[in-house]
Amino acid sequence: MPVNLRDNAVFADIEFHPRLLAGLEQLEITQPTEVQALMLPLALAGRDVQVCAETGSGKTLAYLLPIMEKLLANAAPASATRALVLVPTRELARQVFKTAQLFCDLNSLNVGLLTGGDEFKYQAAVLRKNPEIVVSTPGRLVDHLKRGSAELKDLEFLVLDEADRMLDMGFAEDMEMIVGRSKKERQTFMLSATLRHEGIGRIARSMLNNPESLTTRTVQDQHEFIRQQRILADDNAHKDRLLVWLLANETYDKAIIFVNKRTEVDRLNTFLRRHRNGIAMLHGDMTQDERNYVMQSLREGKRNILVATDVAARGLDVDGMDLVINYDLARKGDEYVHRIGRTGRAGNSGLAISLIAPHEWNLKAAIERYLQQQMEERTIAELKGNYRGPKKVKASGKAAGKKKPKSNTKTAKSTGKPLAKKSDKKKSGPRPSRPQPRAGTLMDSEGFAPVKRRKPDAS
Structure with a gap:
């Protein structure tokens, strides 16, 4: 039976499975962070959510807790992977996996980890056990999908954690392939510390269904400490x-x-x-x-x-x-x-x-x-070095006391006749000869420069 969290002084007004409560107590968490308080009710209500929150704000538990609550409430032992968390780096993947593992050790759920650096054979064995939750980097998951060792047709939850970083690292095509292989009727969460990225809007529109957008703090007022x-x-x-x-x-x-x-x-x-x-x-x-x-x-x-x-x-x-x-x-x-x-x-x-x-x-x-x-x-x-910052740029025009440019026509003081421009003076002496091309070389229209032969079009 779910336990009311008010009775446990944890996350008032939200109900969680007793095994999840045990995990929170083990982590000594007694109240939600701001992003958790905003996201948990929406996630538990089945909404897609797009979140912008600063690092260290508790985003991982904000999506893991509602996912695990729903997985525990609706057992599906014959299903393949039911929840997927995509992250850009191995370090973040291991951090999320470690948090999920702590809770899974206290209940019937299993979590698997897929990142570069580990053997495919070992990871394929993990996937054959059908863990309900998989934490992965995009590139490694795509490799498993191509090999047929990963299956996403039963996916109920998709999390794109640090989505902007995945785009920066060139994972856009991998993300699109993963979403294309996933079950369409799913719940999706997109999270990052920053969402000011030219591709984020496009990804959100294509992968999220009428999402709720949450911003706990903008980059301008983050990191006050x-x-x-x-x-x-x-x-x-x-x-x-x-x-x-x-x-x-x-x-x-x-x-x-x-x-x-x-x-x-x-x-x-x-x-x-x-x-x-x-x-x-x-x-x-x-x-x-x-x-x-x-x-x-x-x-x-x-x-x-x-x-x-x-x-x-x-x-x-x-x-x-x-x-x-x-x-x-x-x-x-x-x-x-x-x-x-x-x-x-x-x-x-x-x-x-x-x-x-x-x-x-x-x-x-x-x-x-x-x-x-x-x-x-x-x-x-x-x-202390010599560099003091950029030098001030001098103003241009009248502000800098710049003199008005003189006319191009100059007059000799002695004769009063206009001086000839350099370009008007006739060059004396014969025109210098150019090196003669070898026989068979194509010439341009004036007969001077060699013309490179074009290779035939490969098509």
């Missing part, structure tokens, strides 16, 4: 010195350093290890076992500084991550939001510092316009 600073740097060598100083002088439990290239992750990892201990790195070229080891080391406190690409900007939920350093500035405003969202989670305070080189100034300004918020200017006295 995160202090955002910027430090000007001359070049990467200057950034290296600033980075070492910050890691030595800031107070933090754990720190993450973001760069844009995998090669830069390797370089900074080697460079920082010469200055301090506890350095780890994370990027897309690492094996799944390597990535799992890095995440476990961070959670257990064996490492406390992570150098990473944007693969860690979403789905990385590690307690005590209170310092974010953008060694390279994010290329887009929403990626910047996700990066700094690794800190300041669940009401905790955090610090985000961006090192700005001359070529990144305009990008910084674009991000500030996107956030409608200025980064706090900061200078480290002993490491």
Whole structure:
């Protein structure tokens, strides 16, 4: 029998299965977050929902709880996969899987995980057991669909978590294929910390049925607990010195350093290890076992500084991550939001510092316009560089005292006759000869330049 949550001081006015209540108690959750309070009633009522909420706001439970409640209330043991959660990265997939597994261990439901890095044979065996819930990255699920090892004809719930990131990573076609293979009569949830993406509207219209749109907080008023600073740097060598100083002088439990290239992750990892201990790195070229080891080391406190690409900007939920350093500035405003969202989670305070080189100034300004918020200017006295920001652009025309252009016709002082233009002067001497082409070479209309032969059209 479902239990009224008011009796358990958990999520008043909403009823959940006792096994789900046990999971909430195990997580020591006694009241819903804002996004959960808004989404749960709509999801339980069967509505499609499009959600924009900041990182660390509890979006995962906002869709997992109603899905599991409905699956428990309507058993279908002969069905294939009944609920699918699509996420862009392996790290986020494992985080969602871990949360779902905690609840499934307390009830009759099963959850499977499909990501790159694991053997197809093992994952096919997981799918043959027909887990009610599958958490997957798009690319790996498409591979299983093509091999015939995954089946979505019985799908009742589809979740697109971090949908904008999946579009940025080029998964649009994969998402469309997955939706095309899914049961049409389903309930769909689309969630992200940012939904300002040119493709989001199209995806929402094609994949959601008359959805309710929820926005708990816009990007402009997110991260009120995160202090955002910027430090000007001359070049990467200057950034290296600033980075070492910050890691030595800031107070933090754990720190993450973001760069844009995998090669830069390797370089900074080697460079920082010469200055301090506890350095780890994370990027897309690492094996799944390597990535799992890095995440476990961070959670257990064996490492406390992570150098990473944007693969860690979403789905990385590690307690005590209170310092974010953008060694390279994010290329887009929403990626910047996700990066700094690794800190300041669940009401905790955090610090985000961006090192700005001359070529990144305009990008910084674009991000500030996107956030409608200025980064706090900061200078480290002993490491102050030469770059002070862009020079002021001089005004043009009369404001700059620019003289009116003179007439093209000049007069010689001595004779009073107009001077001839350079183009009017006759060139003396014979016309220089051009190199003669080899015999058989096609010539242009003037007989000078060789004309390249066109290859016949392949069609």
